[in-house]
Amino acid sequence: MKSPLPMKPLLLASFTATSCVGRGTQATLDALRARRGGLARCTFADVRLETCTGEVSGVDGEALPAALRDFDCRNNRLAQLGLHQDGFASAVQESAGRWGPRRVGVFLGTSTSGILQTEMAYRRLDPISGELPADFHYAQTQNSFSLADFARRALGLAGPAVVVSSACSSSAKVFGSARRMIEAGLIDAAVVGGVDSLCLTTLYGFHSLQLTARGPCRPFDVARDGISISEAAAFALLERCPDSLDAEAILLLGVGESSDAYHMSSPQPEGLGARAAMAAALHSAGLQAQDIDYINLHGTGTMSNDSAESRAVASLFDATVPCSSTKGATGHALGAAGALEAVICAIALQQDLAPAGINTKEPDPSLGLRYLLENRTARIARALSNSFGFGGTNCSLVLGRAD
């Protein structure tokens, strides 16, 4: 694979995350510090599966503005809930005021968007005509673009907008797309992030692949048995770096992407695609492997992912680099995982906290990584976050402190 050109760092002018561990960055930090997870026995809809999920509480209570009521679905309610944490929406509006609404783009990732709406509408087909109910709004709910369309309208933006839907790498790859548009000069700022919400397709689909864990997922454990599906909304506002930065400022330093060319639902066993994405991210950041102080692993908790990912990490990094998957706490938020874990890395950088991988009791010795079972407090200047997905799509991000 060709090496990418080095990129100019971008500022995360604002960022936020809402997941089953809490609303906003403070609640997320509190959960990480307390090693508290949000996974519980699946009680979603009428699903009868022996598995745990990471459901965000209060999503059903979120009411969309009247003008956007056609967008009403679980995914957009979760998007709205997420946008209103940490003053994120206000920061975006401030940015739009500075640059103009046409100069702020929206690049969001989702794997299933509002498909739950369609799943439920199929239970209400007209018994005679077989037609969908009149209150079903395809474009505003099921269609993948629904998320970016909703966020763009809710935030009053008028710049380029697109959804990246590449399964579980979606909301990592949006950082790359936004970065290029800023670099090209088409826009001055970008709302990036991801939202995915619980639905029957993913719960029954991953179950059919025998990839769902019975209890809360245990990434990198010797007895790991699959993923815990969850939901999340996570966002960042990207801007060019100003001349002077706060010491606390967090930067996007590198983005690396690759394809496995191997299989639709299994990673390349040696982790070659994952390795290529991490190497590309380091290259675009102008960094070496030893410059990374913490790796937030994709770490889904399946046998095959954790094995392939560990080989990829071990082939590129020194065995002493602290690693963990935060999916033991947050579950696997699928198309929102990349953005959620980028925000967790931003929190880790600000707090000098490398979070433990919870639920994991006995790290698989054959994987050979320095997998954190306890929180580690030490200076983190640069962190790398991995996101890999079905179709063999890989994306790694490098984030760092400005000081």
Place this chain on the structure above:
Amino acid sequence: MGGQALTLRASIEGIGLIGPGLDGWSLSSGLLAGTSPYASRPTVLPAPDLLPPAERRRVGRVVKLALATGLQATGSAGVDAAELPAVFASSGGDGHNCHEICVALTESTPQISPTRFHNSVHNAAAGYWSIATGAKEPSNALCAHDASFSAGLLEAMAQVVVDQTQVLLVAYDAQYPPPLYQCRPIPDAFGVAFVLSPNAGVRTIAQVAVSIGGEAGDRMMDAVLEALRASIPAARCLPLLQKLACRENACVHLDYLDRQCLTVEVTPCR
């Protein structure tokens, strides 16, 4: 840089085109230029011979469409598909697969086949493309509903300009079955692909300069082609294809998001 509209420039090195009455760029350019009459007939999809036999049986119409269209473009550009980053843009992916899953989920004990599930991802075409061609370069899978072609073009142009690389763009859509058809009436399959390059060469078909701006997208003069443009999101590229077919300097406006277009200046090279 704030404030001014910006232009992204690239060379078109190869074109793929499959749609109703359209079988490849070389057979279609006369129809689009108006030198021979266009007649719509159901889209013919080539078999995905490049895929391993096991995968070949598993793919739906949209994947066959995307693969065949992409291969036409890389073939006409004379480039190795495995060497190119790719951008896949579709307004909705595989409607038939989605329908079958939604039907299965109405059962009291839902069963979804693993293949149906992994084919449900929006990046299925990108994944199968990578498996079929051996491409390990990055690929993107985009959706912008009716604006998906223009969104894909912007992403591909940004990659060409910023990453200084050749890029394959494939935009594709296929029909939805009932009852989804009632809210997404896409009548047939349409795919378009471009190999875009930062530098012009001996094979360059045209140079394009793309910017965001303009109030309304151009329409096709021919009523049947206009119906095609309006009914399949990927076919929103038709005004651009027509200018490329006419081999004249031209300025085209393509539908993008609400009250916003892409402006494409076309300079033919051969």
